[in-house]
Amino acid sequence: MIFQLTHEPIAAELTATPADGALAVFVGVVRNNHQGRAVSFLEYEAYGDLALSEGAAILREAEEVFPLTQTRCVHRLGRLEIGEASIVVEVTSGHRGEAFAACRYIVDEVKARVPIWKKEHFVEGDAEWVNSESEPSDSKRVLLSEILRHWSGWESDDLKAFQIVDVREPYERPQVLQSPGDRTLHIPYSEINQHLARFAQGDPYLLVCDSGTRAKVLARDLQSKGFGNVFALSVGFRDL
Structure with a gap:
């Protein structure tokens, strides 16, 4: 079980063991648009210790729910250019169904629970944190x-x-x-x-x-x- 945060480029690394029948890999990459606006690059920040502990907890949960032999999740921090990998999730299992389901479970839970924030930098020069709310015209x-x-x-x-x-x-x-x-x-x-x-x-x-x-x-x-x-x-x- 491996959960890591890094400022270095990331890639898939796991190899299946002789007992495995499936190796499922998900790689999230930086796209060049957000809600119809052109994006030049992204920045990721994390609440380090808590992000690591919550990420490890998610991998433990996956191993308890699914019959997995290996789990690995690595998330990038810092500045990422278009096309770079932002997250890699890998699992191995005896069967493809469990491997696919576990991989999706980990991706969804990391997105929902791990304290990692993304800042979109647009080609016009401005930037915004994704999901942050703008100031209402009539502040209440x-x-x-x-x-x-x-x-x-x-x-x-x-x-x-x-x-x-x-x-x-x-x-x-x-x-x-x-x-x-x-x-x-x-x-x-x-x-x-x-x-x-x-x-x-x-x-x-x-x-x-x-x-x-x-x-x-x-x-x-x-x-x-x-x-x-x-x-x-x-x-x-x-x-x-």
């Missing part, structure tokens, strides 16, 4: 208790015990978040390890983000560090 203040009532049926009284932590990056905050009593902490996901002292073990925290994915990954990471009462909202601001 959003009361978190109303969001949570809309999402999950909770009433605001149910939130009074929680410290709300908004882990979105600054560029993702077109909305100004409020919680009951204005107690929201704004700690960017990429800086969380620098602010662990702001978390008290035993206190209840509710993490929120743009989609719910990073909040869930971060909640698991904080729980592994001894913060047992950390929870994540499974949906995010983009669902409003």
Whole structure:
């Protein structure tokens, strides 16, 4: 089982063992367009330690679900030119069906769960983080208790015990978040390890983000560090 992040070019490397009947490989490459705009190059950034631990967890899950003999996933970081490989996923198995299914599982889970961000650089000279929201023309203040009532049926009284932590990056905050009593902490996901002292073990925290994915990954990471009462909202601001 191998999960790696690298700034160097990547390629497939696994070879099948004598017991294998299938070797499945997926290679994601940089294309020259995004939503109808011409792209000149990409940049990838990652929350290193957490990305590595979550990527390894995904490979372990794949090996538990599918009868695999080898798994490997490598993701590029830094600047990538058009046509370069951004991710390589390889698995070996006794049969092609399991190999194909496992390869897709790993690709989909890495895309959904591993904290890696992509920045598109366009030929016109501007750039944007993929999936970041633009500033609305009529910027509105959003009361978190109303969001949570809309999402999950909770009433605001149910939130009074929680410290709300908004882990979105600054560029993702077109909305100004409020919680009951204005107690929201704004700690960017990429800086969380620098602010662990702001978390008290035993206190209840509710993490929120743009989609719910990073909040869930971060909640698991904080729980592994001894913060047992950390929870994540499974949906995010983009669902409003």
